[in-house]
Amino acid sequence: MKGSRVSGIADVARLAGVSKSTASRALSGGGYVSEETRKKVTDAATTLGYVASANAAGLATGRTRTIAVIVPRVNRWYFGSMIEGITRALIPAGYDLTLYVAEPASQDRESMYRFFLARKRFDGVLAVALEPDDDDIEKLIGIGKPTLCVGNGLNGIPTIGIDNIAIGRMITQHLITLGHREIAFLGVTPYDSPRARDVADRCIGYEQAMRQAGLEASMRSTPSTLTVTDGYAAAVPLLADMESRPTAIVAACDEIAIGAIIAARRLGVPVPGQLSVVGVDGHDYAEMFGLTTIVQHPEELGELAARTLLSLIDGDTDVPDRLQLPTRLVVRSSTTAPATSGA
Amino acid sequence: MKGSRVSGIADVARLAGVSKSTASRALSGGGYVSEETRKKVTDAATTLGYVASANAAGLATGRTRTIAVIVPRVNRWYFGSMIEGITRALIPAGYDLTLYVAEPASQDRESMYRFFLARKRFDGVLAVALEPDDDDIEKLIGIGKPTLCVGNGLNGIPTIGIDNIAIGRMITQHLITLGHREIAFLGVTPYDSPRARDVADRCIGYEQAMRQAGLEASMRSTPSTLTVTDGYAAAVPLLADMESRPTAIVAACDEIAIGAIIAARRLGVPVPGQLSVVGVDGHDYAEMFGLTTIVQHPEELGELAARTLLSLIDGDTDVPDRLQLPTRLVVRSSTTAPATSGA
DNA sequence: TTGTATGCGTTATCAC
DNA sequence: GTGATAACGCATACAA
Numbered sequence: 001m002k003g004s005r006v007s008g009i010a011d012v013a014r015l016a017g018v019s020k021s022t023a024s025r026a027l028s029g030g031g032y033v034s035e036e037t038r039k040k041v042t043d044a045a046t047t048l049g050y051v052a053s054a055n056a057a058g059l060a061t062g063r064t065r066t067i068a069v070i071v072p073r074v075n076r077w078y079f080g081s082m083i084e085g086i087t088r089a090l091i092p093a094g095y096d097l098t099l100y101v102a103e104p105a106s107q108d109r110e111s112m113y114r115f116f117l118a119r120k121r122f123d124g125v126l127a128v129a130l131e132p133d134d135d136d137i138e139k140l141i142g143i144g145k146p147t148l149c150v151g152n153g154l155n156g157i158p159t160i161g162i163d164n165i166a167i168g169r170m171i172t173q174h175l176i177t178l179g180h181r182e183i184a185f186l187g188v189t190p191y192d193s194p195r196a197r198d199v200a201d202r203c204i205g206y207e208q209a210m211r212q213a214g215l216e217a218s219m220r221s222t223p224s225t226l227t228v229t230d231g232y233a234a235a236v237p238l239l240a241d242m243e244s245r246p247t248a249i250v251a252a253c254d255e256i257a258i259g260a261i262i263a264a265r266r267l268g269v270p271v272p273g274q275l276s277v278v279g280v281d282g283h284d285y286a287e288m289f290g291l292t293t294i295v296q297h298p299e300e301l302g303e304l305a306a307r308t309l310l311s312l313i314d315g316d317t318d319v320p321d322r323l324q325l326p327t328r329l330v331v332r333s334s335t336t337a338p339a340t341s342g343a
Numbered sequence: 344m345k346g347s348r349v350s351g352i353a354d355v356a357r358l359a360g361v362s363k364s365t366a367s368r369a370l371s372g373g374g375y376v377s378e379e380t381r382k383k384v385t386d387a388a389t390t391l392g393y394v395a396s397a398n399a400a401g402l403a404t405g406r407t408r409t410i411a412v413i414v415p416r417v418n419r420w421y422f423g424s425m426i427e428g429i430t431r432a433l434i435p436a437g438y439d440l441t442l443y444v445a446e447p448a449s450q451d452r453e454s455m456y457r458f459f460l461a462r463k464r465f466d467g468v469l470a471v472a473l474e475p476d477d478d479d480i481e482k483l484i485g486i487g488k489p490t491l492c493v494g495n496g497l498n499g500i501p502t503i504g505i506d507n508i509a510i511g512r513m514i515t516q517h518l519i520t521l522g523h524r525e526i527a528f529l530g531v532t533p534y535d536s537p538r539a540r541d542v543a544d545r546c547i548g549y550e551q552a553m554r555q556a557g558l559e560a561s562m563r564s565t566p567s568t569l570t571v572t573d574g575y576a577a578a579v580p581l582l583a584d585m586e587s588r589p590t591a592i593v594a595a596c597d598e599i600a601i602g603a604i605i606a607a608r609r610l611g612v613p614v615p616g617q618l619s620v621v622g623v624d625g626h627d628y629a630e631m632f633g634l635t636t637i638v639q640h641p642e643e644l645g646e647l648a649a650r651t652l653l654s655l656i657d658g659d660t661d662v663p664d665r666l667q668l669p670t671r672l673v674v675r676s677s678t679t680a681p682a683t684s685g686a
Numbered sequence: 687t688t689g690t691a692t693g694c695g696t697t698a699t700c701a702c
Numbered sequence: 703g704t705g706a707t708a709a710c711g712c713a714t715a716c717a718a
Contacts, residue, residue, distance in 0.1 A: 008694095009695065019705045020696085020706090021697080024696065025703095028696090031703085032703055034704090037703080037704085051462055052462075052695080052696070053694085055398045055407070055464075056398075056402055056710090057695080058696085059398040059399055059402055059709095059711065060698075061698090066464075073423075075423030075424045080419070083444070084417050087444040091451055096441050099430070101426070108434055115437065116439065118394040119394055119395075119439075229627065229628070232631055262631065284570065284572065285572070287572075288605065352711070364688080364690075364712095367713055368687095368688090368713085374688095396710085398710080399694090399711030400712055400713075401712090402694045402696090403693080403711080403713040404712085404713065404714095690717075691714100691715090691716085692714090692716100693712105693714090693715105694710105695710105696710085698708085698710100699707085699709095700707085702705080
């Protein structure tokens with residue numbers, strides 16, 4: 001049992017009849033190795049089932065072939081999809097993914113920076129959904145490794161995401177074009193909370209479109225966790241009041257929108273007959289609810305972000321400071337022209 | 344700029360006026376160090392912002408303070424919650440979490456074993472939702488590190504999960520007790536697929552309860568991705584046929600159940616008036632739909648599993664081979680006694 | 687209680 | 703094209 005130790009590069013070299021350095025070159029290094037010896041070495045490696053010790057290699061090269069991913073949550077459609085997209089880019093590149101889950105401005109995030117990220121067991125960082133009121137920037141820059149923001153960005157760090165203000169404008173415009181004039185926004189607004197800037201930006205887009213059309217903006221904020229439950233809770237009081245009930249709702253995201261649709265059904269408000277609802281995301285459940293929405297693809301966003309980070313790690317310098325992915329309006333059955341007031 | 348290198352333990356030792364070994368002992372080692380020098384060393388370390396190189400430490404000790412987590416997906420309520428639970432246990436322990444996302448019997452899973460897991464950059468493995476038709480067992484055992492299965496288990500590896508057969512029996516019994524006799528099962532059955540054994544086990548429990556009550560089992564399988572969309576698609580044909588429509592549905596999980604409820608609403612079948620529905624999971628959306636369900640807590644499961652694995656890594660030998668977490672039936676408004684046939 | 691010397695498994699630098 | 707040899711940064715058995 002003692003002899004069954006994991007074989008190292010020395011064993012490979014011995015079996016191949018070459019020196020350790022030649023073996024190393026043949027397997028990973030970029031140096032000159034004759035085709036003949038390369039084959040001898042790789043054969044020896046496979047017969048021994050040799051796998052290089054990442055620790056030793058990392059110690060020698062300073063690289064870990066690992067990237068760190070910072071997310072506030074995992075159990076959310078957006079983050080879960082994004083992580084899957086990231087892995088899709090990492091697997092073919094042979095990179096490991098270490099996950100750091102910590103809500104912004106939380107105890108966990110503090111210890112993440114002070115302890116976990118300080119260990120620097122990665123070659124680059126993907127920071128997902130940072131929030132501007134957090135002092136992440138200096139800390140991230142202080143790490144001194146290639147870093148990319150995904151979704152929400154921070155000044156000074158290259159960011160890849162979507163144009164949320166334009167999205168807010170677009171969906172609001174869609175409702176205005178249909179003839180709606182009483183359009184309420186449901187979700188996180190930039191006024192009650194500086195956090196969650198991506199969705200707050202959609203609210204800004206909503207305001208812009210309303211103002212431009214000479215309409216009055218009306219914003220209702222949810223408890224800000226952006227869940228169906230929250231959308232439901234926020235929609236009930238809005239829809240219950242017959243007098244002030246809007247003819248259309250712009251939701252900060254699909255989950256909020258779905259919550260609103262469910263609330264409408266409960267309250268007997270027909271969608272889209274008496275109420276049009278539009279969301280943002282392209283959530284898995286959107287189609288089932290016939291939700292008109294802007295579809296984005298977090299997996300693709302994650303995949304692209306990961307690939308960009310890898311090229312950044314490989315020394316690419318010409319990475320754009322800000323990259324916006326395209327999105328698309330998908331019209332379904334949750335939006336229609338408003339019922340004529342008289343009817 | 345050349346001098347601003349990251350400080351190593353040598354720098355700490357120099358600043359504290361001791362040798363490297365003493366510094367090492369004071370910071371991490373278990374050896375004897377006087378309180379006085381310990382303080383000097385830790386002070387020096389903090390002023391220098393010293394953080395041990397994980398690579399070097401790992402190379403010396405053979406331990407990585409990292410655990411590997413294998414999941415088939417991330418973007419699912421169950422897996423996302425579980426990962427969050429796992430991190431909850433890992434953070435205070437100072438362990439990193441590297442995530443391996445690969446569907447069973449997939450290309451990715453193959454490369455995961457052959458390449459990623461072979462690097463052994465972890466002290467232990469948490470394998471979530473393994474499927475029995477996959478030959479994971481030998482590969483996992485071959486890694487030679489402490490390993491724990493979560494959810495689905497494999498013979499030969501300690502497993503921690505819930506008793507899905509008992510759960511299937513319990514929810515079916517609930518409907519039988521209410522007076523239902525035509526009860527259909529919706530979801531993955533053990534017959535059309537050996538995979539996804541956890542949900543298939545629930546079907547077995549359903550069958551047991553039906554047989555015991557002298558009732559006829561009727562199973563409808565979904566496309567097996569266990570989403571709301573699938574539940575919806577599978578429920579429509581089942582509910583559309585007035586003649587063979589059951590008075591109650593046992594769903595393999597809450598998402599399937601919710602899909603069935605949505606389908607029922609669409610088809611004008613009142614729930615629970617004409618149809619009772621019960622699920623399993625305690626999904627975030629269950630309460631909103633008034634769904635009667637068995638609640639389980641994937642976060643807690645993940646947290647417990649991670650903690651157990653850590654103690655396994657620390658040399659604990661008395662870890663039970665099979666650990667079942669308790670679950671609880673929560674009765675809501677989706678189940679009631681069946682309408683009397685005559686009415 | 688502290689310091690010295692050695693090993694962990696690679697890669698990189700140099701001669702050859 | 704190949705082979706010694708020195709890092710890489712830390713932990714630890716052993717000597718003091």
